[in-house]
Amino acid sequence: MTYCCAIKTRAGLVFLSDSRTNAGLDQISSFRKMIIYEKPGDRFMVLLSAGNLSISQSVREVLQVEKLVEPGQEEPLTIWNATSMFDACRVLGAAVRRVHERDAAALRASGVDFNVSMIFGGQIGNEGMRLFQIYSPGNFIEATDETPYFQIGESKYGKPVLDRVITPDTPLEEAAKCALVSMDSTLKSNLSVGLPLDMVVYEAGRLHSDRIVCIDEHNPYFQMVRRSWGEKLRQIFDSIEHPAWEGQHTQVPILVNTSRNQPIKKISTPEEKLI
Numbered sequence: 001m002t003y004c005c006a007i008k009t010r011a012g013l014v015f016l017s018d019s020r021t022n023a024g025l026d027q028i029s030s031f032r033k034m035i036i037y038e039k040p041g042d043r044f045m046v047l048l049s050a051g052n053l054s055i056s057q058s059v060r061e062v063l064q065v066e067k068l069v070e071p072g073q074e075e076p077l078t079i080w081n082a083t084s085m086f087d088a089c090r091v092l093g094a095a096v097r098r099v100h101e102r103d104a105a106a107l108r109a110s111g112v113d114f115n116v117s118m119i120f121g122g123q124i125g126n127e128g129m130r131l132f133q134i135y136s137p138g139n140f141i142e143a144t145d146e147t148p149y150f151q152i153g154e155s156k157y158g159k160p161v162l163d164r165v166i167t168p169d170t171p172l173e174e175a176a177k178c179a180l181v182s183m184d185s186t187l188k189s190n191l192s193v194g195l196p197l198d199m200v201v202y203e204a205g206r207l208h209s210d211r212i213v214c215i216d217e218h219n220p221y222f223q224m225v226r227r228s229w230g231e232k233l234r235q236i237f238d239s240i241e242h243p244a245w246e247g248q249h250t251q252v253p254i255l256v257n258t259s260r261n262q263p264i265k266k267i268s269t270p271e272e273k274l275i
Helices: 053-065 085-109 159-165 172-189 220-239
Strands: 003-009 012-017 020-022 028-030 034-039 043-051 116-124 130-134 140-142 149-153 197-203 211-215
Touching: 003 043, 003 116, 003 130, 003 172, 012 043, 012 116, 012 172, 034 197, 043 053, 043 085, 043 149, 043 197, 053 085, 053 116, 085 116, 085 130, 085 140, 116 149, 130 149, 149 159, 159 172, 172 197, 172 220
Parallel strands: none
Antiparallel strands: 003 012, 003 149, 012 197, 020 028, 034 043, 043 116, 116 130, 130 140, 197 211
């Protein structure tokens, strides 16, 4: 399995992916889920992938040469000549559908679903940064101010901190830190996600990035994040008052009557009914 997340704020973009792939408990390998497309001064794009590894690798290979031919266009559309991230994402969707047309029937005959999901984001020319999530049929949605991040793979463990912290105005370095905390929460709770991690931080308008790092278990900053997050969570948890069940004085009682509902009823005899 895998976990990838991408965050879009007004300051820039953050991309983070793990590298674990498994086909059972005794077949665990490392494969990178991230690929960077950069033409400095012209375009910067990052692709994250999850799902069936053979499908995602095929899509990435096809994307390099995929050409979207449309009526009235003199030159076929590719990720290298697209003038907007939307058009580049259309090329990616076409690459997904091409692989589906080629492989889906054979996979289905073997009992394998065509399962792939991707995150694609970046900036082209003077257009603003954009971030998309692509589904198995090749269709996609775009991140908005209301939903400024996407996750694919094992998303549930790392989602709460993103929901609580990330807004469109979150500073870029804070967004990067939040992504790492999100990944740590996932690593803590799911063995199918594992190190090393690939991380890219892109500053709005630069059209290139040197903030690219591979993070393993020896990375000092990530070690500090994991240790600090665990310790602070424990401290905050210990500071929360216990529920008072025995009538102790408290300003936050738990045993209060609700306006519409009653406590659940006990059944004491075979004749009693819930309803």
